[in-house]
Amino acid sequence: MSGGVTRLRTNEAPVRGGAGSVAASLDELARIGATADGGVTRVAWSPELFRAYDVVAGWMRELGLEVEVDPAGNLLGRWEAGSGAPVLVGSHLDTVPSGGRFDGALGVVAAVHAVRLLKEEGFEPGRPLWIVAFMDEEGTRFDAALFGSRAFTGEDVTRLGDRVDAAGTTLRDAMAAAGYDAAVAGGASRIADVGAYLELHIEQGPVLESEGLDIGVVTSIVGLRGYRVRLQGAANHAGTTPMALRRDAFVGAARIALALRDEARAREGVTANVGRIAVEPGGANVVPGVADFTIDVRSATPAGIAELERLVEETVARIAAEEGLRADVRQTFALEPLELDAQLVDAVERAAVAERAGVRRMPSGAGHDAMLVGRHVPAAMIFVPSRGGVSHSPDEHSTPEQVELGMRVLAGVLRESLRTE
Ligand SMILES: [Zn+2]
Numbered sequence: 464m465s466g467g468v469t470r471l472r473t474n475e476a477p478v479r480g481g482a483g484s485v486a487a488s489l490d491e492l493a494r495i496g497a498t499a500d501g502g503v504t505r506v507a508w509s510p511e512l513f514r515a516y517d518v519v520a521g522w523m524r525e526l527g528l529e530v531e532v533d534p535a536g537n538l539l540g541r542w543e544a545g546s547g548a549p550v551l552v553g554s555h556l557d558t559v560p561s562g563g564r565f566d567g568a569l570g571v572v573a574a575v576h577a578v579r580l581l582k583e584e585g586f587e588p589g590r591p592l593w594i595v596a597f598m599d600e601e602g603t604r605f606d607a608a609l610f611g612s613r614a615f616t617g618e619d620v621t622r623l624g625d626r627v628d629a630a631g632t633t634l635r636d637a638m639a640a641a642g643y644d645a646a647v648a649g650g651a652s653r654i655a656d657v658g659a660y661l662e663l664h665i666e667q668g669p670v671l672e673s674e675g676l677d678i679g680v681v682t683s684i685v686g687l688r689g690y691r692v693r694l695q696g697a698a699n700h701a702g703t704t705p706m707a708l709r710r711d712a713f714v715g716a717a718r719i720a721l722a723l724r725d726e727a728r729a730r731e732g733v734t735a736n737v738g739r740i741a742v743e744p745g746g747a748n749v750v751p752g753v754a755d756f757t758i759d760v761r762s763a764t765p766a767g768i769a770e771l772e773r774l775v776e777e778t779v780a781r782i783a784a785e786e787g788l789r790a791d792v793r794q795t796f797a798l799e800p801l802e803l804d805a806q807l808v809d810a811v812e813r814a815a816v817a818e819r820a821g822v823r824r825m826p827s828g829a830g831h832d833a834m835l836v837g838r839h840v841p842a843a844m845i846f847v848p849s850r851g852g853v854s855h856s857p858d859e860h861s862t863p864e865q866v867e868l869g870m871r872v873l874a875g876v877l878r879e880s881l882r883t884e
Pocket residue numbers: 555566567600664831
């Protein structure tokens with residue numbers, strides 16, 4: 464019974480913040496918003512998320528950092544040493560509903576531990592180091608993913624205030640309930656002060672584990688395009704309408720999903736996904752007259768994204784025509800792929816090799832705060848293996864050794880990048 468596991472963990476002796484292992488700090492954090500199935504629920508702007516902020520802020524203060532939560536709800540802990548533009552290190556503390564204890568939290572916890580390690584060594588930075596936990600990376604509650612890093616990088620986020628969650632609460636009201644004013648979230652824009660960005664994250668995929676490696680040196684983050692497609696055919700009697708005369712919207716959608724699957728399979732580093740579909744009128748004995756569905760396509764290169772845009776439009780148009788359907792395609796989401804900073808990527812690889820880690824370079828197939836921050840300043844990401852490639856699930860797992868090694872690699876990169884301004 465997974466609930467028993469959760470209770471056992473709460474009975475462990477409390478860990479002094481950041482003083483034990485990375486895994487122990489992650490366990491302590493996972494008690495906040497713990498769910499009966501062994502997962503963690505800390506959605507954006509929730510009391511649970513702010514309780515996690517309190518715990519991490521306590522660890523930061525123990526390390527002598529200056530702690531604040533900015534107007535966009537980003538938690539910052541500043542080590543104001545040396546001079547010049549700070550190195551920003553972090554990730555996010557929000558989770559999807561019943562998510563894992565590693566996604567996001569690892570990057571923040573490891574940053575705290577890396578600072579502790581450097582301080583214990585008597586390391587004196589030549590420039591400041593800021594730890595950050597960005598608000599609402601996941602975007603599951605208000606469909607406003609990367610809210611905190613958008614605001615931090617100067618994007619106008621006030622327009623997102625009207626977004627509503629499943630309970631009908633607007634983002635603006637949720638922010639107000641937590642003591643924040645959506646109208647002034649733009650005050651979080653501070654990217655101009657920052658010199659570089661580092662993020663340690665779980666891979667959320669199976670590559671490192673399947674190759675028996677310890678550390679992924681991330682070279683790029685995929686771009687993506689999201690679509691909403693509506694196919695209109697003709698609802699009719701399932702028994703009396705001859706097969707040749709049907710205009711079946713679901714069959715059209717299914718053919719589109721299969722065609723995009725095959726196109727993606729034929730290419731390196733490309734994915735295509737139909738994740739949600741609704742058919743109307745939705746009767747077992749009625750030919751579906753309408754199919755309303757989503758398409759998510761991703762590629763690590765701008766050329767790949769351009770090709771996918773063309774493919775989606777051509778495929779939908781061709782199959783709709785063949786099936787006698789009317790198609791309406793709307794692009795709902797666009798994120799450009801990002802090439803990470805070559806020098807920082809090299810620094811990550813050197814730090815990993817210095818820790819005798821098994822290393823490979825790889826793209827990230829998931830979006831991260833780094834994909835926004837990295838458009839403004841040199842950025843790099845470090846991956847540690849995910850057991851079975853599982854993420855956004857209570858089963859998300861990386862071993863204590865894997866997360867500790869990830870933290871040491873992060874500290875190694877920091878030793879190098881904090882040496883000078
Ligand atoms: Zn994440």
